[in-house]
Amino acid sequence: xxxxxxxxxxGPIALVLLAAVILAACVQSKTPMLTGTKPxxxxxxQLNFFENFSDGMAATVKISVFRWDATRYVHVSGxxxxxxxxxxxxxxxxxxxxxxxDEKVYAxxxxxxxxxxIYRVMxxxxxxxxxxxxxxxxxxxxxxxxxxxxxxxxxAFVRASLGKTFNYAMFxxxxxxxx
Amino acid sequence: MLDHQLLTAxxxxxxxxxxLLAALLLAACVQSDKPLLTGTKPxxxxxxQLNLFDDFTDGKADTVRTxxxxxxxxxxxxxxxxxxxxxxxxxxxxxxxxxxxxxGNDKEYAYLLSRKLAEGTYRILPVDEKDLDAAAQKQNCxxxxxxxxxxxxxxxxxTFVHASLGKTIPYTMMxxxxAVK
Numbered sequence: 001x002x003x004x005x006x007x008x009x010x011g012p013i014a015l016v017l018l019a020a021v022i023l024a025a026c027v028q029s030k031t032p033m034l035t036g037t038k039p040x041x042x043x044x045x046q047l048n049f050f051e052n053f054s055d056g057m058a059a060t061v062k063i064s065v066f067r068w069d070a071t072r073y074v075h076v077s078g079x080x081x082x083x084x085x086x087x088x089x090x091x092x093x094x095x096x097x098x099x100x101x102d103e104k105v106y107a108x109x110x111x112x113x114x115x116x117x118i119y120r121v122m123x124x125x126x127x128x129x130x131x132x133x134x135x136x137x138x139x140x141x142x143x144x145x146x147x148x149x150x151x152x153x154x155x156a157f158v159r160a161s162l163g164k165t166f167n168y169a170m171f172x173x174x175x176x177x178x179x
Numbered sequence: 180m181l182d183h184q185l186l187t188a189x190x191x192x193x194x195x196x197x198x199l200l201a202a203l204l205l206a207a208c209v210q211s212d213k214p215l216l217t218g219t220k221p222x223x224x225x226x227x228q229l230n231l232f233d234d235f236t237d238g239k240a241d242t243v244r245t246x247x248x249x250x251x252x253x254x255x256x257x258x259x260x261x262x263x264x265x266x267x268x269x270x271x272x273x274x275x276x277x278x279x280x281x282x283g284n285d286k287e288y289a290y291l292l293s294r295k296l297a298e299g300t301y302r303i304l305p306v307d308e309k310d311l312d313a314a315a316q317k318q319n320c321x322x323x324x325x326x327x328x329x330x331x332x333x334x335x336x337x338t339f340v341h342a343s344l345g346k347t348i349p350y351t352m353m354x355x356x357x358a359v360k
Binding site: 040041042045046048050053055056057058059061114115116117118120169171173174175176178 | 223224227228230232235237238239240241242243296297298299300302351353355356357358
């Protein structure tokens with residue numbers, strides 16, 4: 001059963017992601033929930049991340065390089081918003097669940113493939129479930145994030161977020177690392 | 180009316196067309212020797228950075244190009260970066276999602292279509308001469324060399340544009356527009 005008395009502070013990565021997605025709420029965990037993931041993006045790639053769109057252009061561009069290391073992608077270089085590791089799990093041919101971490105907090109995102117190598121990234125948003133369900137599923141909850149402790153809890157939020165539109169655009173374009 | 184005498188002229192395809200052709204692999208290109216789009220507006224703001232991704236294989240772009248353009252009276256002018264010998268760019272909206280792009284330098288102008296996927300994010304497709312049959316190509320191209328059709332009028336361009344709108348090619352080129360740092 002979730003401990004509703006605990007009110008964990010949002011970790012840096014969740015705060016960064018939260019800032020990135022502005023008014024959205026985040027679902028996070030203190031331990032990894034995704035297991036058995038594979039290098040869906042190859043062994044080495046450059047992540048070109050675009051966000052904070054206004055007037056038809058991205059105000060923020062972050063470029064980082066990740067390398068697969070046995071069980072997860074490891075940050076190699078560049079600005080990754082404090083993400084040190086991440087994994088991604090296919091939910092359907094074009095939708096992926098992402099678990100990104102700074103080793104303190106694990107934050108959850110959805111990536112929807114728009115074309116080869118192009119993904120729209122959205123948060124797993126706790127507000128896609130009603131307040132009562134949030135209270136039941138969040139082991140800890142602050143105003144901006146929900147901490148889950150089981151895969152079942154995570155999946156409930158993921159299912160609620162799938163197919164939802166989100167009023168903030170984040171795009172990831174995957175490329176070969178530039179020299 | 181076309182000047183069919185011009186059909187016998189055999190102008191060599193310019194660098195932009197050749198490089199775009201290479202970029203778009205097997206697609207064919209439509210180009211002109213002078214700009215055909217007029218009255219265009221700074222639809223992408225006063226200045227922007229173009230982040231162009233192409234040559235996707237195994238789910239990632241092998242080629243990434245960035246270039247900064249600034250509006251200068253009637254067109255976007257390349258300020259910095261490298262974009263296949265392109266110096267000037269204009270975009271003309273065709274509908275809510277599609278725009279016609281004219282990319283050029285002082286010698287040639289090539290034509291592309293951009294399809295908006297989301298704010299600031301576009302799929303780039305060629306205006307492909309092969310979307311018309313051989314007879315229509317012959318009728319509308321002033322010269323035709325290899326995979327490149329050179330046109331001379333806006334009417335000819337529009338014929339190819341209408342034929343290419345809504346078509347897809349098995350090749351991905353993506354552009355993301357970002358603010359200039």
